[in-house]
Amino acid sequence: MAEIRTSSPPARNLKRIVYERVEPWLFLLPALAVFSIFLFYPFFKTMYLSTFLTNKYGEAKAFVGFKNYADILVGGRSREFWNSMWVTIRFVFFVTIGGLSMGIITSMLIDKKFPGNAFASAIFAMPIAIASSAASMSFKMILHPSIGLLNKILGTQINWLNDIRYTFGVICCLAVWLATGINFIFISAGMRNIPEDLYESASIDGANAWQKFKSITIPCLSPTLFFQVIIDVINAFQTFNIVKILTLGGPMESTNTIVYSIYLDAFRNFRFGSAAARSIILFLIIMVITLIQFRAEKRSVHYS
Amino acid sequence: MTNTSVSAQRTGLTRRQRNTLWTSLRMLINLPFVLLIMVPLLYTFMMSVLPADELYYRLWPSHFDFTSYLLVFTKTKIPRHILNSFIVAGSVTLLQMITCSMAAFSFSFLNFKGRNVVFMCILATMMVPWEATIISNYLTVAKWNWLDTYHVLILPYGCSAMGIFLMRQHYLTFAKELHEAARLDGCSNWRFLATIVVPLSRPALGALGAYIFLQQWNNYLWPLLVTSTDNVRTVQIGVASMYDIDSEQINLMMSAVIVCLVPSLSIFVFMQKNLINGLMAGAVKG
Numbered sequence: 001m002a003e004i005r006t007s008s009p010p011a012r013n014l015k016r017i018v019y020e021r022v023e024p025w026l027f028l029l030p031a032l033a034v035f036s037i038f039l040f041y042p043f044f045k046t047m048y049l050s051t052f053l054t055n056k057y058g059e060a061k062a063f064v065g066f067k068n069y070a071d072i073l074v075g076g077r078s079r080e081f082w083n084s085m086w087v088t089i090r091f092v093f094f095v096t097i098g099g100l101s102m103g104i105i106t107s108m109l110i111d112k113k114f115p116g117n118a119f120a121s122a123i124f125a126m127p128i129a130i131a132s133s134a135a136s137m138s139f140k141m142i143l144h145p146s147i148g149l150l151n152k153i154l155g156t157q158i159n160w161l162n163d164i165r166y167t168f169g170v171i172c173c174l175a176v177w178l179a180t181g182i183n184f185i186f187i188s189a190g191m192r193n194i195p196e197d198l199y200e201s202a203s204i205d206g207a208n209a210w211q212k213f214k215s216i217t218i219p220c221l222s223p224t225l226f227f228q229v230i231i232d233v234i235n236a237f238q239t240f241n242i243v244k245i246l247t248l249g250g251p252m253e254s255t256n257t258i259v260y261s262i263y264l265d266a267f268r269n270f271r272f273g274s275a276a277a278r279s280i281i282l283f284l285i286i287m288v289i290t291l292i293q294f295r296a297e298k299r300s301v302h303y304s
Numbered sequence: 305m306t307n308t309s310v311s312a313q314r315t316g317l318t319r320r321q322r323n324t325l326w327t328s329l330r331m332l333i334n335l336p337f338v339l340l341i342m343v344p345l346l347y348t349f350m351m352s353v354l355p356a357d358e359l360y361y362r363l364w365p366s367h368f369d370f371t372s373y374l375l376v377f378t379k380t381k382i383p384r385h386i387l388n389s390f391i392v393a394g395s396v397t398l399l400q401m402i403t404c405s406m407a408a409f410s411f412s413f414l415n416f417k418g419r420n421v422v423f424m425c426i427l428a429t430m431m432v433p434w435e436a437t438i439i440s441n442y443l444t445v446a447k448w449n450w451l452d453t454y455h456v457l458i459l460p461y462g463c464s465a466m467g468i469f470l471m472r473q474h475y476l477t478f479a480k481e482l483h484e485a486a487r488l489d490g491c492s493n494w495r496f497l498a499t500i501v502v503p504l505s506r507p508a509l510g511a512l513g514a515y516i517f518l519q520q521w522n523n524y525l526w527p528l529l530v531t532s533t534d535n536v537r538t539v540q541i542g543v544a545s546m547y548d549i550d551s552e553q554i555n556l557m558m559s560a561v562i563v564c565l566v567p568s569l570s571i572f573v574f575m576q577k578n579l580i581n582g583l584m585a586g587a588v589k590g
Binding site: 038114131136152280 | 414441
């Protein structure tokens, strides 16, 4: 365009061409600034720190190569690390299964219209608005050994948050409760997109409810479910607040998730190098899982 | 091969009766799940209004005692924490609406070299867990003497991949001709964004805003790490630090939980449709 206008002086023309080249980047500038300073730079700095011994101000003092990693994986702190790994894997497994089940059940419950339908949907979606820290405070009271609601209902005196048999389980339940909202929102939207005539023709062919669920709902829902599994797994891996507020990783490290152990390492024991190494390991795990899931998607997800 | 008329005969009910039966059954099965989600909140509310002498043995108060709410606002630092949360969450929301709109505009309306590469790089950051950056970020802001300020709570959240992605998804639904026509009329890209694109994308922006505000209002770890004084502490930290088990404190603590839930639940109630549609737009088309 600019070249055609012979009336404008060439200097202005050039300026304009240059400006049009630069303009897209001007729009991106604020975003890129934030990402560079608070995401890309710290990410590489974490990698860098993970190969150093640090002082308590987090300054890199001596290059140690992979010693931090070796310490965690096979050395002096390996027992604690593998324990936290095992806790995290079980936690992610149960919370993902629980969250998905709650999402599917609640979505099916409101699938057909009935009086109170809108109210029930609002309630099922509500946990997305609730802070996990505030919810943890409520649960702290509900689970209290002498005056808590749960013990009152069951007529027991169980110390839910400090008994190795129960603590992990109740933490999982709280996480599932919190995850219900987002699972419900995505899965119920996915269900609404399934064409109604599929069910009708299946009914005509005499399919029962279970057959319809197995052969229509689940396959048609598989893209949504696949997406939701990734979200759930990533969220569960990063759960921190409820552990910090309710159990501090105890009792006997039974809820010491890898994320909480990173927090302890860095901000309680000031071993920033070692904590950085743990973070990088966690990052790699999440990345590998996401990639595996995308691989698996190609094989098993059904797109109509 | 059975068909529907057979099962109707077997149960001996007309179609209409069966529908009514199913509807009531549906309501009945919904009830326990609705309760499951609601009970923790109802219980929290009950505990906040139970008179102190009934706390240990009653669930339903003989009368509603709201004095602890008064105490939350007069005797604790919670009002200040709420103000701080509003300042921080509001600023982050505003900032992200601006930065994400601008970036999304560039990615969807403008053509330039490296556009896809940069966009993929930004999307890839969604996979990076916060643990991988939070340690270094903490060390950085500590070195800059940013601890205990508002900007340390605001600036790191000044933009988000999710926000850019959502806004871009929305902008892609705009007709390209709109942009071309505006350009031919001599409208600059900045003016086009501010006077045409932004007003037309109010629902998407609203959804994004509500999402960001909720996220910030509920943020816990970062404020916990970088603040240590009541002047800048946000409400989640304030509430979480109130745990104590003597009876007066239980009322107070549960009232504080309710108070800090009110803003986020109101946003949820008023923005529910918009928020859910906005989130879905990102997920389904992505």
